[in-house]
Amino acid sequence: MRKVVVIGGGHNGLVCGAYLARAGYDTTLLERDKILGGAARTEEVWEGIKTSRASYLLSLMPEKIKRELELERHGLEILERNPSGLSLFPDGSYLAFHGDPAELRTEIAKFSEADADAYPAYEANLAAIGRAIEPAMLRPPPSLESMPSLAWDSVVNRKLWDHRFTLTDLMGMSGSEFLDQWFESEQLKSVLATDAVICAWLGPQDPGSAYVLLHHVMGETGGKAGVWGYVRGGMGEVSNSIARAGEEHGLTILRESPVAQIVLDDRKRAKGVRLENGSYLPADAVVCCASPRAMCRMLDGEMDEAYEKRVMRTSYKNGNAKINLVLNALPQFTCDPPEDFLRGTIHISPTVEYLQVAFDEARHGDMSSSPMIEMTIPSTLDDTLAPNGLWVANIFTQYLSWEASDRKDAYRERVIDIIDENAPGFRDSIVQKEILSPQDLQNIMGLDEGNAFHGGMGLASLGPMRPVPGYADFTTPIDRLFLGGSGAHPGGGVTGMPGHNAAQKVIQTV
Numbered sequence: 001m002r003k004v005v006v007i008g009g010g011h012n013g014l015v016c017g018a019y020l021a022r023a024g025y026d027t028t029l030l031e032r033d034k035i036l037g038g039a040a041r042t043e044e045v046w047e048g049i050k051t052s053r054a055s056y057l058l059s060l061m062p063e064k065i066k067r068e069l070e071l072e073r074h075g076l077e078i079l080e081r082n083p084s085g086l087s088l089f090p091d092g093s094y095l096a097f098h099g100d101p102a103e104l105r106t107e108i109a110k111f112s113e114a115d116a117d118a119y120p121a122y123e124a125n126l127a128a129i130g131r132a133i134e135p136a137m138l139r140p141p142p143s144l145e146s147m148p149s150l151a152w153d154s155v156v157n158r159k160l161w162d163h164r165f166t167l168t169d170l171m172g173m174s175g176s177e178f179l180d181q182w183f184e185s186e187q188l189k190s191v192l193a194t195d196a197v198i199c200a201w202l203g204p205q206d207p208g209s210a211y212v213l214l215h216h217v218m219g220e221t222g223g224k225a226g227v228w229g230y231v232r233g234g235m236g237e238v239s240n241s242i243a244r245a246g247e248e249h250g251l252t253i254l255r256e257s258p259v260a261q262i263v264l265d266d267r268k269r270a271k272g273v274r275l276e277n278g279s280y281l282p283a284d285a286v287v288c289c290a291s292p293r294a295m296c297r298m299l300d301g302e303m304d305e306a307y308e309k310r311v312m313r314t315s316y317k318n319g320n321a322k323i324n325l326v327l328n329a330l331p332q333f334t335c336d337p338p339e340d341f342l343r344g345t346i347h348i349s350p351t352v353e354y355l356q357v358a359f360d361e362a363r364h365g366d367m368s369s370s371p372m373i374e375m376t377i378p379s380t381l382d383d384t385l386a387p388n389g390l391w392v393a394n395i396f397t398q399y400l401s402w403e404a405s406d407r408k409d410a411y412r413e414r415v416i417d418i419i420d421e422n423a424p425g426f427r428d429s430i431v432q433k434e435i436l437s438p439q440d441l442q443n444i445m446g447l448d449e450g451n452a453f454h455g456g457m458g459l460a461s462l463g464p465m466r467p468v469p470g471y472a473d474f475t476t477p478i479d480r481l482f483l484g485g486s487g488a489h490p491g492g493g494v495t496g497m498p499g500h501n502a503a504q505k506v507i508q509t510v
């Protein structure tokens with residue numbers, strides 16, 4: 001039986017390992033940490049409380065992976081949120097994102113009748129583009145040379161014909177410019193603009209941010225496009241369900257087993273790995289599901305120079321900071337939404353300009369004085385996270401730069417103050433709190449520079465360019481060494497797609 005070693009037990013490494021074991025390979029997965037999942041993990045930071053310490057919502061994982069690995073049978077349960085979002089504005093108004101089109105129409109019409117009319121076509125356009133592009137996410141991207149003819153072909157065979165102008169806008173515009181094509185109300189544009197900047201080192205007025213928006217509306221929950229759900233038990237249950245699927249197929253998972261070196265034979269082919277404890281594991285193939293930078297470090301100078309240079313010079317800059325809280329009461333917002341509206345993501349970033357200023361302040365090594373705030377309270381739908389009377393809250397924020405990480409406590413208090421201004425008494429309801437700066441995300445989860453995507457997701461780092469032109473097919477310049485984490489096509493997010501794709505490449509070639 002062919003032996004494969006997978007480095008990294010993030011959700012992509014687990015998907016890769018599970019597919020390889022299912023295909024009959026003798027597969028061993030090595031994870032540095034004692035907790036599985038990488039950035040898709042549930043952790044008991046405080047005794048008796050489960051929290052999704054980094055990622056907190058699932059949408060981008062294709063049904064194909066969930067179905068083939070039987071993740072539902074292995075414990076994955078997605079909790080749909082309706083309304084999925086609640087945006088708060090300084091004048092005391094709010095916009096609730098209902099799943100029901102008629103209710104959503106009424107909400108948007110509070111701010112603009114024209115926007116309420118335009119929204120269904122906007123949503124349908126993005127969903128259609130997502131559907132047309134999604135199959136390309138589960139195979140190697142086309143080469144740069146073949147792209148013009150493929151693009152022409154997909155237009156001519158009409159898959160994208162009706163959406164060709166929207167697609168061109170998405171590829172070239174800023175999120176803000178793109179949204180201006182569709183809508184007039186600042187309230188609607190500001191909430192949609194958050195998708196254009198999530199986990200990216202960009203503001204919504206910066207070119208390239210429209211593509212980030214498309215990336216974030218591509219997934220589905222319960223067959224509904226663009227819908228993000230909680231995972232019962234926290235995001236670690238995505239990873240744990242994949243691990244259980246893999247183990248059923250014979251995958252061996254070794255925790256607390258950091259790999260120090262990828263070992264090559266005298267023909268410069270990968271032949272195994274050496275762990276930090278000195279032990280050696282031979283393999284017919286090695287798949288690295290840690291970042292491309294981590295892979296180069298594990299090769300200790302043996303990587304092709306041009307490849308390594310490109311990897312090391314790809315930007316990992318980001319301004320993500322995650323605040324996790326335990327509350328003893330639900331927030332009472334002054335705008336007084338019904339209690340079930342607290343199940344969705346509570347957005348505080350009232351204008352597109354607010355988001356841009358937040359980024360501009362952080363761009364040169366500072367932090368936002370008024371950050372983008374996205375608060376979720378998963379305990380409103382999931383009673384497994386905290387004992388009765390306590391609620392887990394996760395606040396995803398931007399932008400705290402790497403350089404400003406040492407001022408993270410002041411940043412956390414500023415975020416709490418902003419929420420408290422909207423919900424007096426919020427600060428007093430906090431019984432536990434932590435903030436993870438980009439530096440913490442690197443130290444705790446192994447994310448280089450705290451980058452959630454294992455490298456930027458600008459157009460120059462996507463498709464045939466990811467991670468390095470000429471190596472977008474999950475191979476590397478080292479024979480028998482493959483890449484299967486978020487640094488590979490189609491990039492970051494809890495999708496499982498890079499892991500799936502790398503496994504298919506191994507199955508075809510090893």
Ligand SMILES: Cc1cc2nc3c(=O)[nH]c(=O)nc-3n(C[C@H](O)[C@H](O)[C@H](O)COP(=O)(O)OP(=O)(O)OC[C@H]3O[C@@H](n4cnc5c(N)ncnc54)[C@H](O)[C@@H]3O)c2cc1C
Pocket residue numbers: 007008009010011012013030031032033036037038039040053054055056057058059060199257258259260289290291294320321322396441445446447450451452453454484485486487492493494495
């Ligand atoms: C704060 C935050 C919030 C986010 N929110 C969301 C969200 O809500 N929804 C969403 O879809 N995405 C979200 N993301 C992005 C998403 O979580 C990541 O893109 C994704 O989880 C990365 O998965 P991965 O398996 O590719 O890599 P990782 O999760 O980084 O896993 C890599 C694994 O490799 C291990 N490793 C590294 N080096 C070694 C070594 N030498 N030996 C052994 N093991 C090693 C690491 O410990 C880690 O477990 C968020 C990210 C962050 C940081």
